[in-house]
Amino acid sequence: MKKLLLFFTLAIALLALPLVAHADKTKWANPNYNFSKLQNIDLVSISIVEPYEDSFSVDDMASEKIISALQKSLAKRNFSFESSVESNLMITKEAAAKLAKDALASAYSTETIKIAPETSAELKIIAHKFGYRTRIIPAxxxxxxxxxxxxxxxxxxxxxxxxxxxxxxxxxPERTVYDAQLDVSFQLFDPATQKIIFNLRDVRERSQDSDTTDMWQRMANYFAQELAKAAKK
Known part of the structure; x- marks a missing residue:
């Protein structure tokens, strides 16, 4: 029963919320991992999903914003941050789903096998949406x-x-408005085993404002906050 519950919980965290249009969060921390020694976060990849709606545009500065905000947020929580990004790519929706499934496959499905604590972890970002949608309000x-x-x-x-x-x-009269939309997965891996140890998917939207900067900073702050909580347990 514990094995099935762990697997099901992680599956929800990795795959849920594909098209939610309001603020929502799904978090999972690997119960086999002791976060108490974690100090260093290494950002190893940023994958940005290509727009699959004609009305959606990706933020031109998405990658730069991701790195800058994470650096500030993690520093406030006393984590060191490095970016050794290997892939900063536009990927399809299907490819993003495969990355989530691959991460799921890397998880332990039993609570009896522990992962030795490390001082460092590798962070992979999947930006399912990072930009704004265009919509018309009729006259x-x-x-x-x-x-x-x-x-x-x-x-x-x-x-x-x-x-x-x-x-x-x-x-x-008729007018065009822009709604900022962010849907981002934070996937943290143990570098020794390449098992996923922490996952957060955060979805937010702001109507009639195309600027993603402040909203993304709050998302990065929340990620750092939840990671710090895990480290204190």
Whole structure:
């Protein structure tokens, strides 16, 4: 039962959330690994999935943003960070799914086999989405509250001017908006055995804002935070 539960939990962490359009996170830490000695994170690959929707554009600075944010976030949690990126590639959606399955296959499926703790681990990033989608908001009418001046008689029969709020519908022309979307897998491997020891998949979206910088920094911060928690257990 424990073997099946471990395998199922990791499968969800690696393969879940392919098309989620709101903030969501799935995390898994290998129970066979002791994180207490982990100090150094080596980024060995960045794989960016090619757009599989015509409306989606990859951030031109995706790789640079990934490296810069990770360096800041991990330093705050007292991890050293190095980037020895071997592959900084655009890959297909199918290839990304295969990478996830390969990582799953590398995991131990029993709690009886322990992985010797190391001071270093290798990080692989899969950016399932790192950019923004373009969408059109059709022309339409929206309700607005407007203040009008009207004349009316007071209790004494005198004409007075007063402000009256009324709801009116105003025409809004068609416009194009951009929604930032990030869907990133953080896969951490033990360098001695090449077994996956930690996986985090984080999905976030920000409507009507194409800048991924702040959102990605928060994702990197969350990864470093959760890794630090694992190291303290």
């Amino acid at each position: 339409h009418e929206e309700p607005r509250t407007r203040t009008f001046k009207e004349k009316a008689k007071d209790n004494n029969g005198n004409w007075v001017e007063r402000n009256v709020e009324r709801t009116v519908y105003e025409y809004v």
